[in-house]
Amino acid sequence: MSSNEQEKLLSYSGEVLIFQLSQGDLAKEGTAKTSKLHVRRMTFNRSTRTFIQKSTGIFSMHGKHSSFEIICCSCAADFRTGINLPCVLIRRNKKKSVFKYFLLLLHSSNEFEQRMNFTLDYEMKDDIKILNGPSILWRHSRTCFYISSQNDIIISAPVKFSSIKWAGEVENLGTILFGVGEPLSTERESSPGSSKSDYAVWGTEFCAYSIENQKILSGAYFLPHAYGSVVTCIHICATKEVNTELRISLIALTQKNQLIWFQDGVPKSLCQLPFQDPCALQIMASSGGDLLYIVSFRSSDVCAIWKKSFQVASKWQKVKSVLVDDFIGTGTEQLLLVFKDTFSINCLTSFKITDLGNVNYSNDAFDPMENDLFEDNLQENYSLTVQALERRLQIGLASIQELQKHLLLKERILSKSCKALVGLVQGKEYIPPYEEEDILVSLCGDKKHLPHSLNEKLSDTSHDSKHIIEKMWYRVLDDHLVVGVEIKNSFVLLLNDVTLSLLMDQAYTSNPPLIQCKNSVIKLDKVSFPASLSSPCETESAAKRIKLILHNKERKNNFNEQSSEANCIQVFTAVTTLSPLLAFHNFCCIVMLHARWGENSGRFGESCTVPCGRLSLSIEDISSEKYSVTLPEKNQPLKEPMEDLFALLAVFHKFCFQITSPDCTLTSVKTWLLGHMECETVKEFPDSFFCKSLGALHGTFFNWKQKTPFEGILTVYCRNQTALFQCLHNLTQVLPMNCVIKQLKSGSKKFLTNQLALFLEKEIVTLKNFFSSAVSEVESNLTQKCEIIKKSSSSSMLKASSLGAEEATQRIREELQQEKEQIMWGMNLTLSSATYREMTLKVMGVQLKSDLAAQKLNDY
Template sequence: MSSDDQEKLLSYNGEVLIFQLSNGNLAEEGTAKASKLHVKRMTFDRSTRAFIQKSTGLFSIHGELSSFEMICCSYAADFRTGINLPCVLIRRNKKKSVFKYFLLLLHSSNEFEQRMNLTLDYEMKDDIKILDGPSILWRHIGAFFFISSQNDTIVSAPVKFSSIKWAGVIENLGTVLFGVGEPHATKRESSQKYSEEDYAIWGTEFYAYSIENKTVLNGAQFLPHAYGSVVTYIHICAIKVVNSVLRISLLALTQKNQLIWFQDGVPKNLCQLPFQHPRALQVMASGGGDLLYIVSCRSGDVCAIGKKSFQVAFKWQKVQSVLVDDFLGIGTEQLLLVFKDTFSTNCLTSFKITDLGNVNYSNDAFDPMENDLSERELQENYFLTVQALERRLQIGLASIRELQKHLLLKERILSKSCKALIGFVQGKEYIPPYKEEDVLVSLCDDKKYFPHSLDEKLSDTSHDSKHIVEKMWYRVLDDHLVVGVQIKYSFMLFLNDVTLSLIMDQACSYNPPLIQCKNSVIKLDTVSLPTSLTSPCETESSAKRIKLILHNKERKNNCQEQSSETNCIQIFTAVTALSPLLAFHNFCCIVILHARWGKNSGQFGESCTVPCGRFSLSMEDICSGKYSVTLPEKDKPFKEPVEDLFALLAVFHKFHFQITSPDCTLTSVKTWLLKHMECETIKEFPDSFLCKSHGALHGTLFNWKQKTPFEGILTIYCRDQTALYQCLHHLIHILPVNYVIKQLKLGSKEFLTNLLAQFLEKEIVTLKNSFSSAISELEGNLAQRCETVKKNSSSILPKSPLSGRKEAIQQIRDELQQEKEQITWGMNLLLSNAIYREITLKVATLQLESDLAAQKLNHL
């Protein structure tokens, strides 16, 4: 590489991009002088433990190399497609006071596209940043300037910033600048009022400015003003707008060599750094599940701070470049440390790749593991072994917790039973409160526990309803009666196969008629904003490795395993036709809940019947609209109870569509819902949208979950298929050109894949456990048989010493024959017919479930 070459590194999708500015070939370019911008895509090869060149790209620039300079390289989202692309900002000095800047985008085909071109009469020097759009931000003589590729117009911020600490996009605020400026009080009052020490602390103030809204925000929501003179770098972990107030979690580097975590402008934690002059911070999601903060210093020193401990865990020196990405392609992020003066024309020659745990690759000559040929195999074996041990430890801890719960339940049962027995002996009647009756069971067929009438049964078991049922409600929608029941959170984890029954309550009838109804389960996620920023980097992406989640665990523990910002509301509904019931003019209905206890309840498999209550409905109530679902008008917000929303979801037809776009992101879907379809976001459920436009689509519900920027699931709840066709007709006009839309009839592909993996795992575990128990039983029978033969043979032997040589030889022959028979028995162990039939039946049942899941997955 020539000494005149300029070089910068950038990580992108697990690859290392090397940008180089060099002299062009004069023979190819003619007599005009030319320079070239080269790009090399380097990928890591684990077999050779080195970076290899994957592909290259080239962009020719007219002019001498000495007049060009790469200002910075980064990646930004292209507003045309929404895809993040690498970009390079290059400056050309034409004359002494004329500077030309142009921004290049690098596409996947290694072709450069010139997106922006501007000429200034001064040089960009301070706070140059590339933002999404792409757009360029810079500072000059206290003023900040902004230009976007969408309008090519330079915009100046009216706030005078002495430095900018952060720039980015905030929802509902647009592009926001956060920096340090002179406080208003200092401008108005004389500076002699403050001492030099006070002015150093209070002579600056934080400001935030929204470019699109042209409004100045209070910077104290980000950081206290006293930190204005010491903070050098800011990394925003999470930011939300809650009731017009910014909720911010951020990390800040200071001139005092500190890393401080701030929550809503209040310092929460501090780490003293081992090096001086920190300048940048990156976040890495390690394979162990912890977040690591990578701090780079101007001197080339680098250190890593753990999120949980908030202490320095690792540090390195003489580092030229620090990159964070999945360079190994294993689903988790790694850290790439490129050391100083170690470049060659072909690839990186001295580096270290590590996840600060099990993964460590280095080609440093001083690394003792470099020449070990079996290091890679040992490393992979070690990684897999640690994973298996961690899994066994987790299973063991879970088993211990279940055993502890079981022992506590036994202690409670014994304690209450003893109290009841003591009271019985003393002639006292022990009446436990309703919270204790769930662990006490009557041992005699007392008639009072079997009431003859439904009223007596409801009165005797009313405590169960209070204990299990959170809420019961009912609504009228068109010709449908919708009854909903919400179970308390503590019981959602223990009940399976929950259904509702509606029974006509007629006093003259001994066997009240059962109303035919349709049962369904509706589950929605609601975001709790006040607690969403309790720790730094909560919104950072976790490990990217794909994990198979068991369907049962996902259904039962969905609310428990979600993050702190997501809560689950689950409603069980029963829908029936209203017209036949109105024939009674005034009717009363009893709601019964049926379920089975799950594995964690201690009563696995037992049925559970809980009366939820009764309600009455008359024709006067229908005419007055007392319990009717009313949809809001176009200009009025949706302020109806949550029950109205669940009633709509229970009655309307549901359709799932998977939308994918290989070339452009699907950001237009949410815009289509809010603007074109005139939908309103339901406050309690941010993923749900209610259509308020007039006509047949009024009241249509949408649920949009974007799994990746290029894929999402759109669920449409509508009255009939005509409304569905209208929605799809409007949708296809706003989707990108190369879109693919597919209806999911049997469920999402990810759900069915996880379900198939669950059944296969059950099948393997059942086979393993069944054969292990069978082998253990056969080995026990064999040992018992051998022990019996040994005792019989020892009893036949004479108690006196051997009298002759022949008798001694015969005894040895008998013992040898017994050993041969035992070996033959051990090699010919046979299962009994009963055990074999039991194993075959278990495996066949699980194989049927896995075959059905595979068939559904194949039909997608």
Template sequence: MLSDEQEKILSYNGEVLLFQLSKAKCAAEKTTRLHVKRMAYDNGSNLFLQKSSGLFSMHGGNLNIEMVCCNCTADFRTGINLPCILMREKKNSVYKYFLLLLHSSNKFEQCLNFKLEYELKNDTRLLNGPTVLWRHAKKLFYISTKTCTVLSASVQLSSIEWAGEIENEGNVVLGIRPACLSEEEDGQTLSRSDGAVWHSEFVVYAVENRKILTGICFLPHAYSSVISCVHVCRTGISKSQFRTSVVAITRKRQLIWFQDGLPKGVCQLQDGEPCSVQVAATSRNDLLFVVSFASRDVCVVRKDNFQVASRLQKVKSVLVDDFIGTGTEQILLLFKDVSSTDSLSTFRITDFGEVSYASDISCKKDFPHVEELQENGFLTIRALEARLQAGCTSVRELQQHLQLKKKVLFESCSALIDLVQGTEHILPTAEEKGLVSLWDDAENLLHPLDKKTTLTSGGPEHVIEKLWQRVVDDSLVVGVKITESVNLSLNDVCLSLVMDQHFTSVSPIIQCQSKIAKLNKTFSAMSISSCQMEPQPKRIKLDFCSMNDLKKDYHGRPYKTSADVAKTFIAVTPLSPLLAFRDIRCMILLHAKRKKYQNGNLQESKTLTLLCGKISLNLEDISSGKYSVNLLRNNSHYTDTMEDIFAILAVALKFSFHIVSSDYTLTPVKMWLLSQMECMPIKECPENMFCHKLGSLHGTVFNWNLKTPFEGILTLFCSVVFQCLHSLIGILPPTCKVKALRSESKDILTDQLALALEKEMVTFRSSFSSAVSEVENNLIPSSEADKTMSRVTVSSLSDRKEAVRQFREELKNEQKQSALSMNRTVSGALYRQMALKIAGAQLCSDTIAWRLNIS
């Protein structure tokens, strides 16, 4: 027989876990068993059904074992969240604690144990690691599976209000301590007058890093003496500052929402003593604050209007999770039922909107099921919302159309009045009407150079913002930065390096490779788009997206930065051939096309040649490192970081790898970059990391894009990719899969596929046209001969019956010719030629489509 049982309830991945601790009634047996049941909601029966169960037996104890608390924490070995429960055993005056992890196979693992001479009270938290954290005698203590020993923090707290994890800081604790008037926090000293009033202040302590963080970004210090419950909804770091969203309850029963440490909303709660607050994200993109009281009452507050949505009584427990599998969270309310021993016998699943399931609803045959009613109501509301949005959109479009008609009528009347009065009508500019040109038609910004004129740098001073050069390995990199006021068509731009005229024995034009630098909108990684090497005419045009497309890529950043990067053009040439000359002096020419409009019509594009400036280079400059990349030596105090990044990425080879791990998270990849590879984030683009490790890997640029905790893409710009992969594979889990990605971007492959399909369509059309032409050419001579013969015969006849007979013969001949034309075939040579052309075009388009599919 079993004596009284202890029970705790926990939600995990949409399931409800019931932990029950049972003790043998017979004292001689001395066995305590911990049972766990996995319960899942079933729509058909409207009940929670048991999926599986587990058992953990503890032998040899004195039966004084009890459950302290339970929570879902991340295991540092795999990075996967697992349910864990803290157990306590009392022997004489010593308390023994041990932590159990529950795996998916319902097997318990004892991962931590420690002994204390005192009992843990309410301020006990289970954090990631797993880590057990508690407060005793105003001191903070913790132990984790990494430390395996009890450690004491250097901060004293009078209470723990919240504990959780913050990115780049690990486990943190938000607590209250007595006001420290002499210490500074966030650059500000707490005044004595404020300290005399508050007597306390908030403090945030990072457990792993063992340092005190600023607490004023979470809650103002003035609330430290009146706060009873705190829940941190969101944390983040932007521009070296904390960005937080916190909800707290005061002792005057006020629910307050704080944004970055400032109060944004207040809601007065009902009478009672609040003991906890939870947050649920519902299907209508709304947040619900669920406040539990000590009297077993529950109050729900909506964030959008910060008003009380519902009040409930006699609630045993409140859980927040996705219990019905819709992808959003619902609230599970468990009510006290004296007549039943089952904890899940009386419940309600709701989001106080579209979802509502209750255990006391009985389904009858004459009426539809509850889930059908819920689904019908959900679909009806969605349809009404869609109709309302469509109606509002139609009204806005009609209003815009009417405004446009009014503008056209007004301009027409003005033009008519000017015509009658004999005055010239001046059309308004595009800026006055809020119009944007579809083409970059800036006038009088670039001046074409005549062949008779000499190349001087005095004209384009207002066009060229910066000209720079770098020497990277065996390559000379020259960059030209255009001012924002210049509008160029990027598919008609290239750079040329022309040597001075005194080099008469060699070609004055240096063979180079033109490139354009741009930012990737997904994770702000620097990328280089290039073209083929220049042919003999020394002119190449960049076939890239237009300026409008580039502006779309930079919508997440300030416009100035995107414009500067989008208008940076780069030329790369081998340095070894140039070292034959002692002094090298080159002129940098930029070639572009400008769209010109006249009377509203697009005229022919004019080719413009612009002198950007001159560069000089000699062996002394290369030896002294005058034009070397300074980023290779210092990343902290240097102003031309972007130019160095462009130079490195223009020369280095780009490799991308798709990394997938099914059993373990990919957290070690970032640690590998920071520790083993000695990488540091670049200030201008912190998503990219620069390798400062000595050796062949020095200067490598890494970009780690973690899509999910189990999937990511690693992009590196280097020349020793195998050494990087060897070091990376050493820290990855054995079941991890690494796949090399092609360097072509999807945008380029999409454009190539469109051109290939267009070529295939033209091939089809030309082939069928040639076949039809051959058939018609064979039919025309015989048809004309028959018609000529019939006309001659008819002209010589005088009898009417003979004429009718002749016309009948002509009709029969035409029918025969028509039948022959319908069954006409082409020659074998023409058919083979058509099949070969069509097969070649289809093979090209299929190949590009396959590359696009696997990219």
């Protein structure tokens, strides 16, 4: 790099952006000069082990080259679209004490856009950061200033900071500034969670300030105040709000050359760093599933530390720049180390790409190309071999666990059978409890008997009820009686076509009348929050591997099955009108569950009827609102368990909408739900929102699933269409102008298309398999007949040789007739009735699913 150029490096979507500020050509008129900001997009080529230039861009600025300077560059989200874009902050020194700053955004077309500009009478020097918006934060004379591209107004924080340790966004709190402040006595006495020992360290008390809420937070939530004089940099790993108090997990660098992990303000782990004066910290997700902390030092040294062991993994010296991104396109992150090279102008002449595992690339000029290609192939083969061995090891461990379970089950069966046999010899009847009945099998067969009453039927099927039904509940909402049944997780994937029926429980009749009701299935995705943040960076370790999972169908299917079973709650409901039932003073009914066994159950196609229990209601219960659904007010939380919520969803009208935005991200939908609609996130279901605003919209339920940053599915449960129109009217006020809202009748069109394609594929495979088996059966029968004819013909030929001419001719005529019949058999092949019946039933079952999917797609 020449002396008249400035250069900065930035990683963006796997590319390396090189920003250079250089002197332009002389203008044609006068002696005015121009300066140019160049950008080069560089991508890594694995075959040549070099960075190649993909594209370039230029931004011209009027003024002398010496008056411009690149302050910093970073990636930040644009509030207009929600997309992360590279940002460059430029400073121009116009006069002795007048400094002009302007922020440039780089788009995918390599065009620069000037988002903001402002003038200061002093020079920015301390704690300069580019945040989302984009917005700029800096500190001058113990005062923090903030300017956003949304309003272009410089805001000063009321808290005096001697240094800023971290600035970023926290959920429900907005942009937070955290640093060492100048505490006042009133602040110390009023701030919660602080002890007297913290205040003993005067001048080093931590403080946090929320810019959007204009609220001062206690720094004790982040770090103990005693660390204020030694901490140089921190990284927030995870935040959580419990009972209006923040719980924070973070890692911090100190002047004592240490990396410390803090959990809720308490130090948990410590690592001694190998170099002096740490200044910057980055996080990298390795291919092995662990996280790495990348620490940079002012002495141009770098080291990497494992998250799990909190030990130094590797270290490097004479490093010019450190970048973290997916440079080789494998779906995981790698570390790019750009080393100092005084003999080359190009900054990417000496570098190293590594993930401290299977990926290791460097531009060593002394190795021939053949060795590079050989090492690449060897490295790739090594990676694939290790993955295959890990997969086999996992399968082997799973098999061992299954065998252990099987052996334990055998031991239990033998133990219980021995007890039953000893009891039989002693003349005692051994009655096992319900949890033991599943492992005991009758050796002599079941006694068949016909029950004569409903009570006998219920007692006969109580075994299935204990194993299949998780719980049953019922609620009253307006003029509706809602009955809900939850099935155990192990049976969710085994049962199909589940419905509920309500039977009047009357003692004077053996055929109780059926109550008319409406059945529905309610599915909500849930998530299990940990009791405490047990390890740092829990929210960051699960990203980065989407590409690999999408290309692995087996892992994808397993993941979908596990997620649908573990992260989804499914409730079957029946809704009926309550007022006709109250004609009986004490109303009582029996709840029955009807279903068919699925393909994985071993009893495919068989019907299943399970009693769920009895429910009784009286007019006194209705008057006392014993089972009534109560909607929480604005300051009241949702009651647990969630039966009231599911009853609400069963009665309300359901509408599903697909929202698509081609240019902007749909971050405004969640903001609209939490802000304008005054909704509260349901704790058990993070994608669900309950409206607590007063009026007709009170109780409206929303479910927002964002499939991509530009597309999502919004499901609305409301009382009537008037409330729906109000919600849509309010939603259109905050969505982008070119946003498209489309109502879905029975799911997404893409989902229905994929479902139809799967059913048609299954239909073709079923037909192919049965045709193959049928042809094999017919060919086998034909071959047997031909063998019999061949044996008889050979024997007749031997006899014909010893007979006369006329008899031999007659024998030949008979053989020709047999061959003619054989040809007719080959032309008229037939199947057995059992094979044809089995094939017809299977094909009709698959075709029925295809027809239903086609009908849904046609009605879309």
